[in-house]
Amino acid sequence: MAVVIQTVEEHSPAHKAGIRPGEMLVSINGHSIRDVLDYRFYMTDANLQLELNNSAGSPYIVTIKKEEYQDLGLDFETYLMDKQQSCKNKCVFCFIDQMPKGMRKTLYFKDDDSRMSFLFGNYITLTNLEEEDIERIIKMRISPINISVHTTNPELRVKMMANPKSGESLRYIKMLTDAGIRVNTQIVLCPGLNDGEELRRSLSDLCALYPNLQSVAVVPVGITKFRDGLYPLRCFTREEARQTIALIEEFSARMLAEHGERVVYPSDEFFLEAELPIPQPEYYGGFDQLEDGVGLMALLKEEFFSALEEENQDVCPKQLSVATGKAAAGLIKELAEQAMRRFPQLNISVYTIENRYFGPQITVAGLVTGTDLMDQLNGKPLGEKLLIPSVMLRHEQDRFLDDITVEELENKLNVPLQAVANDGYELLAAMTGQN
Numbered sequence: 001m002a003v004v005i006q007t008v009e010e011h012s013p014a015h016k017a018g019i020r021p022g023e024m025l026v027s028i029n030g031h032s033i034r035d036v037l038d039y040r041f042y043m044t045d046a047n048l049q050l051e052l053n054n055s056a057g058s059p060y061i062v063t064i065k066k067e068e069y070q071d072l073g074l075d076f077e078t079y080l081m082d083k084q085q086s087c088k089n090k091c092v093f094c095f096i097d098q099m100p101k102g103m104r105k106t107l108y109f110k111d112d113d114s115r116m117s118f119l120f121g122n123y124i125t126l127t128n129l130e131e132e133d134i135e136r137i138i139k140m141r142i143s144p145i146n147i148s149v150h151t152t153n154p155e156l157r158v159k160m161m162a163n164p165k166s167g168e169s170l171r172y173i174k175m176l177t178d179a180g181i182r183v184n185t186q187i188v189l190c191p192g193l194n195d196g197e198e199l200r201r202s203l204s205d206l207c208a209l210y211p212n213l214q215s216v217a218v219v220p221v222g223i224t225k226f227r228d229g230l231y232p233l234r235c236f237t238r239e240e241a242r243q244t245i246a247l248i249e250e251f252s253a254r255m256l257a258e259h260g261e262r263v264v265y266p267s268d269e270f271f272l273e274a275e276l277p278i279p280q281p282e283y284y285g286g287f288d289q290l291e292d293g294v295g296l297m298a299l300l301k302e303e304f305f306s307a308l309e310e311e312n313q314d315v316c317p318k319q320l321s322v323a324t325g326k327a328a329a330g331l332i333k334e335l336a337e338q339a340m341r342r343f344p345q346l347n348i349s350v351y352t353i354e355n356r357y358f359g360p361q362i363t364v365a366g367l368v369t370g371t372d373l374m375d376q377l378n379g380k381p382l383g384e385k386l387l388i389p390s391v392m393l394r395h396e397q398d399r400f401l402d403d404i405t406v407e408e409l410e411n412k413l414n415v416p417l418q419a420v421a422n423d424g425y426e427l428l429a430a431m432t433g434q435n
């Protein structure tokens with residue numbers, strides 16, 4: 001196996017050694033290179049012998065001396081240097097299966113690639129890994145790994161993920177933590193399936209892996225209006241959400257008393273569904289699970305209040321608007337009121353966008369579409385600019401989930417849009433016109 005070199009950085013060790021784009025990398029110090037992890041791991045040595053094929057296909061060898069850990073300077077045709085691994089599961093709660101037809105093809109890709117976990121923090125299920133893959137993770141000291149566990153009951157995991165390998169692959173979690181690899185885990189909680197006593201069992205098993213268990217995020221299942229023909233699932237009621245938080249608190253309080261950190265956290269959505277106040281920032285320790293929506297709101301609020309305290313610049317009179325999903329709307333209204341109290345020359349309208357595209361039970365800002373913004377804000381007073389959370393936009397930040405572009409929405413609503421990161425300082429600066 002060999003991988004095609006796309007670019008060679010000028011003045012890098014590889015460039016100085018005469019390696020050129022279009023050639024193929026076969027091995028480093030006798031280790032064949034399958035993907036980006038092999039490349040990153042084996043290129044760290046100071047003394048390297050590279051086996052390559054030149055553009056005519058003839059093999060040759062170069063010897064390179066460089067600083068330990070210095071980048072060789074090679075880039076490859078695809079970032080992973082290999083096909084991205086897709087998942088082999090059919091989880092009963094899978095969000096992708098609940099999306100309407102006709103969206104962009106890439107949105108339907110079910111990623112389950114351990115290399116993406118290491119490189120970008122993606123969650124993996126372990127169901128498409130073999131023991132040798134786990135040994136490679138251990139050998140390369142790839143840590144932490146983010147794992148979607150859902151339940152530690154093997155039979156229930158097979159049922160929830162509709163994959164016969166999902167039960168037995170649970171043992172890989174212990175292999176990893178026994179070898180000192182730290183894991184962040186998540187549980188997508190479905191009422192009547194893996195909650196209650198099943199959740200107690202999962203948390204008990206996972207907490208036993210501490211200290212190499214870094215965190216557990218418990219997230220309620222998201223239900224769209226496109227579930228025809230799928231496993232019957234529903235959302236948590238307010239009472240069930242409260243009971244779930246109470247159960248999680250049993251474990252997090254125990255972990256806090258024994259180890260000084262909570263480790264186990266309900267996501268922000270659980271507090272909203274339970275109609276309970278979001279905890280203070282101290283509750284979340286190192287905010288290990290922000291990507292999973294754990295502590296996002298507490299952090300935003302804390303940052304915003306600190307920014308307000310530190311703000312001492314002149315603020316010009318301004319009329320503007322903010323649009324967000326139902327979940328964060330209460331908090332954003334509170335922050336906007338604080339900003340207007342401090343700067344009476346600001347006039348900020350906050351609009352709650354109901355998710356008509358996926359259905360009203362989807363409340364997070366990250367799944368609000370351009371169509372819903374267009375329909376629900378048309379004709380509303382929006383002021384000089386409209387702020388939206390940047391998570392509403394795809395990675396390239398130019399379009400929404402439903403392919404409506406920023407420009408299209410600006411033209412339709414006749415207002416410039418400003419995407420703001422989930423950061424209290426940035427939000428205040430956007431409101432006051434400092435950025």
Ligand code: SF4
Nearest residue numbers: 087089090091094110
């Ligand atoms: S692992 Fe499950 S939830 Fe994730 S993409 Fe695959 S089927 Fe969907």
